[in-house]
Amino acid sequence: MIGLDEAHAxxxxxxxxxxxxxxxxxxxxxxxxxxxxxSLIESLKQSGTVDVITTSQRGGRSxxxxxxxxxxxxxxx
Amino acid sequence: xxxPQPWHFYLWTIPWIILPWTPLVILGAxxxxxxxxxxxxxxxxxxxxxxxGVLVMSLSAWKHFHYVIPMLPGLCVPATLGMLSWxxxxxxxxxxxxxxxxxxxxxxxxxxxxxxxxxxxxxxxxMVLTIAVLLIGGxxxxxxxxxxxxxxxxxxxxxxxxxxxxxxDYFVLPHFDGYRPSAELAQRANAEANRMKRSI
Numbered sequence: 034m035i036g037l038d039e040a041h042a043x044x045x046x047x048x049x050x051x052x053x054x055x056x057x058x059x060x061x062x063x064x065x066x067x068x069x070x071x072s073l074i075e076s077l078k079q080s081g082t083v084d085v086i087t088t089s090q091r092g093g094r095s096x097x098x099x100x101x102x103x104x105x106x107x108x109x110x
Numbered sequence: 111x112x113x114p115q116p117w118h119f120y121l122w123t124i125p126w127i128i129l130p131w132t133p134l135v136i137l138g139a140x141x142x143x144x145x146x147x148x149x150x151x152x153x154x155x156x157x158x159x160x161x162x163g164v165l166v167m168s169l170s171a172w173k174h175f176h177y178v179i180p181m182l183p184g185l186c187v188p189a190t191l192g193m194l195s196w197x198x199x200x201x202x203x204x205x206x207x208x209x210x211x212x213x214x215x216x217x218x219x220x221x222x223x224x225x226x227x228x229x230x231x232x233x234x235x236x237m238v239l240t241i242a243v244l245l246i247g248g249x250x251x252x253x254x255x256x257x258x259x260x261x262x263x264x265x266x267x268x269x270x271x272x273x274x275x276x277x278x279d280y281f282v283l284p285h286f287d288g289y290r291p292s293a294e295l296a297q298r299a300n301a302e303a304n305r306m307k308r309s310i
Contacts, residue, residue, distance in 0.1 A: 045296035
């Protein structure tokens, strides 16, 4: 969970999960599967390669595109 | 889910949550005070149900309008009393202004339809439908008031409330609900995690 704080998706995940509320991936991590808001992808690309696996459908009408959740795989450069 | 809020958060949140019954709860509470029901066991029971819970919730730093819902059934009795008092008052009027109220209510509903159509164009169909149900139900209530039928008014009030709640829940809320897409994405993440586990 990257930069998502108390995201509702966490209630439905059925595997060990780590919260990275500040949106920064620790130095000792080289490969991860994560959920992140769309707006965070560009900053994640600065430190590694990002493959978007799937994207959530639009949620509420008040939700912006940048808030859309993305399931991604990140690998350190 | 909650967030830091001031101590008075629930004082203005509760009247908003219990709409459209808020005026009836206030009317019923005044009626209970006039009949000295708050010093009777039923009144003290309702105070014990509502007040301590709201106080404890108000002292908590983290607040959310969902948290106070278990305390709200305590307001059903004053709401019922308020509704019966209001129906009795209307039925006893020599010249009730039901037609004027009906016209004002219809204008307000149509204005609401126009506003929602412009404010939420994606969801306007379902919202206009819900307001139309409210309009029809409200006019039915006023017709029963014109007939001075207490049973008819009660039946049409509850039928309207139930119909509007169902329309809002099934048709309108999905447009604003951000939970379902999150849950579906998490399920896809679970499937992806299982697939990776098998491939290792």
